[in-house]
Amino acid sequence: MTSVPTKNVASSAEQGAILFRRRRRNRILGLTLPGSMWLLIFFALPMFFVLRTSFNSFADAQIIQDFTFDNFKLVFSEYLYAKVLLKSLLTGLVVTVICLVLGYPVAHFIARKARGNREILFLGLIIPFWTSLVVRTYAWKILLGTNGVLNYHLMDFGIIDAPLKMLFTTSAVIIGLVHIFLPFMILPLYASIENLDTSLEEAAQDMGATRIQTFMKVVVPLTMPGIATGCMLTFLMTVNSFLTPNILGGPSDAMISNVIQSEFFGTFNWPFGSALSIVFLLFALGFVFVYNQVFDLDSEEDK
């Protein structure tokens, strides 16, 4: 007899729990809705159209509804595209390494040495973002041009006789890209150096390690998450860059984005441009995947 009401109580409690869980699930769904919609409309849908377009064919300046792999075949068979892809990846690598080498000491300095001036240094890091990327890139054009500031002064001081060709070179592109992406390297590095307990560095020195040994054996391994994140950000953004190679580079400095752009708006060959985009996207995803496996980014974070 007594078991019946007990059972009722239990089941109503269970129902309550189910109701609560359902309500919670609804609330989470509600909260993620704006983000999901945004991604759907501005990312998934366009990507789908790009994917669909990449299977169309192009003839007589006309896009023809089709389902063909010809565009992809062309991407892999034409030497030019592989070269551009390789060039993009190589530029990304060079820019990332330069940013890491330049950025690490800066991040270390801000995190460790700059006690009172930290805010000012951060401001210095952020302020360039207040100016448009286009303006900043054009500024390099003024600096590096044949009749530019740098050449003028070098000749003025008698260091060179004729202007150096600096603009429209690969070096100009790399200088511009390093300038733009350096903060994206410094910020994650700063965060992980700041998180590193100073006494670990002191412990290493106490046990006989010089500054360099301490850096190589303790600081670098323990700031690996920051190094990995910074390198990933810089690399991906560099490889994707469009504006800087367009403004500072010569014709042979075109990167993958420039080629895609010229397919879409030069020859209006949307299907082939789409195929290039898709191939490139897959390359980038593959890269991120391998990178995550190597550096184990996900598990490092919750240390």
Added chain:
Amino acid sequence: MTDIDVELLNITKSWGDFTAVKNVSFKVKKGEFCSLLGPSGCGKTTIMRMISGFETPTEGIVRIAGEDMSGKKPFQRPTNLVFQHHALFPHLTVAENIAFGLKIKKQPREEIQKRVNRMLELVQLPELGDRTIRQLSGGQRQRIAIARALVNEPAVLLLDEPLSALDLKLREQMQLELKRIQHEIGTTFVFVTHDQKEAITMSDVIAVINEGVIEQMASPSDIYERPATEFVAGFIGETNLFKGKIKKGSGTSASLMCDGEEIHVQLDEKLPEGTSIGVSIRPEKIIWGAVADEATNAYEATVRETIYQGNVVHYRVVTANGLELGVDITNNGGHQVAAVGETVNIGWPIERGVPVMVRVT
């Protein structure tokens, strides 16, 4: 060869207007367990960091094993430091942590292996070499930190409150453990702590530090029995401190007035009349039912508070003129616990009172 392992000569350390350590000099003998004891912010950690080389003295000289350390970086000094929060490397295993210093010094592999194992045995964790630091408990981490420092065979091991993060039980266990390790290897230990009990339990010699100055440096029993200053008497253990000016005196016998009562005291040396002085008498050294005579300070007092603590009974009593004292009586079966309001005779033989220097403000 000198038998002094650590020597500080007129060390001063200041940052701008703030002086953390003021003209400190002391010596630690080879093989001694020396504690730097003081409240937080007294400068004890700064002193230790100057010995290890992480801070440079503004003035003065640090000598380790007889050698002047001026201009020597931490990695060039024959000292090793055990950090407050162990500072073990999270990316290395236990064995790799201990081997760190030896690898830096490019010792042969078998030698490293041998010494790491010996250290693991010394700290009684021989099975844990392959663990990561995160798999260790707090006490184990601190032991490994000690092993990592000692494997380098330093002349002096510096310990910066290494037990303060552990809970009481584990801390007491680790105190004995540290004492055993020190006994086994005979290395000079300089141990920084704010815990007076810890210092008394472990040390051969204690330097009591307050506001950047060494108040007294002596053996634990001397620190407790013969505190030199008001601060030392108050910081180590419980005490009754009576302050006054020397009233009269013949030779080294003197008396002073405090809260309307005359207190006799035996001085170490003759002091002029009117000198400010304090008399420290430990609560457990006061006699219950004392009879006044030439050799005894005795007073009639009223019990104001009785705190029964099991093994001891703690009383607060006040004399007719208003002198307040704390008295601890061992509950050895012969003591009748007195109630609040009862009148008792308390007192102490004059030589039990310790004259201490007071700060004249």
